[in-house]
Amino acid sequence: MENWRWRDISCGLEFLHNKVLISHNNIHIGCIYVGASDSRWKIGGFELAMEQQMCTDQFLSLVVSLRHNMAVPPEDKASSSSEKRVEQPIHSRDIWALGQLMLQSIEDIQSEDEIQDDLLYYINDEMLNPSPELRPTVAEVMEQSWMSNDITMTVDFLTNLTMKSQEEKDEFFKLLASRLHSL
Numbered sequence: 001m002e003n004w005r006w007r008d009i010s011c012g013l014e015f016l017h018n019k020v021l022i023s024h025n026n027i028h029i030g031c032i033y034v035g036a037s038d039s040r041w042k043i044g045g046f047e048l049a050m051e052q053q054m055c056t057d058q059f060l061s062l063v064v065s066l067r068h069n070m071a072v073p074p075e076d077k078a079s080s081s082s083e084k085r086v087e088q089p090i091h092s093r094d095i096w097a098l099g100q101l102m103l104q105s106i107e108d109i110q111s112e113d114e115i116q117d118d119l120l121y122y123i124n125d126e127m128l129n130p131s132p133e134l135r136p137t138v139a140e141v142m143e144q145s146w147m148s149n150d151i152t153m154t155v156d157f158l159t160n161l162t163m164k165s166q167e168e169k170d171e172f173f174k175l176l177a178s179r180l181h182s183l
Helices: 003-018 059-064 092-107 115-125 136-144 151-161 167-183
Strands: 032-034 039-041
Touching: 003 039, 003 136, 003 151, 032 059, 092 115, 092 136, 151 167
Parallel strands: none
Antiparallel strands: 032 039
């Protein structure tokens, strides 16, 4: 299925949200690039990326026409001309758009039998929740069984080893032998 690709995008979003504290604000298929050397999916199109405190109602109403329709959650479609801050978690817009992207890629699967019910439920009821504060974080999405397994977690961790803290490295290598035996 698409879980490797979704995981690549999720790792990029986790970095944006937790390390540099910005929201992409326009995740859609047109801003996803495939690496020439490793075929990993990477996020591009940062024209509308913004720090959370800068994502005001005014900014969002000005750029709504520049955003891909599927990347605009319901709360951003209601226009507002005030300068007040939009109070919602930094991840909520991007999680909405990631859920839309995942649904779009699921449509390419030929047989509905291949689609796990729990995956569709999670996308529709959690990621596309109309209440931004109830949408899961990227880390919570990546913990889902259809998104990760021992192989994907090990490869992702080793790929991003230089960005990990010493505590994360210690924990990972302590559990590595048991993960390898389970493969």
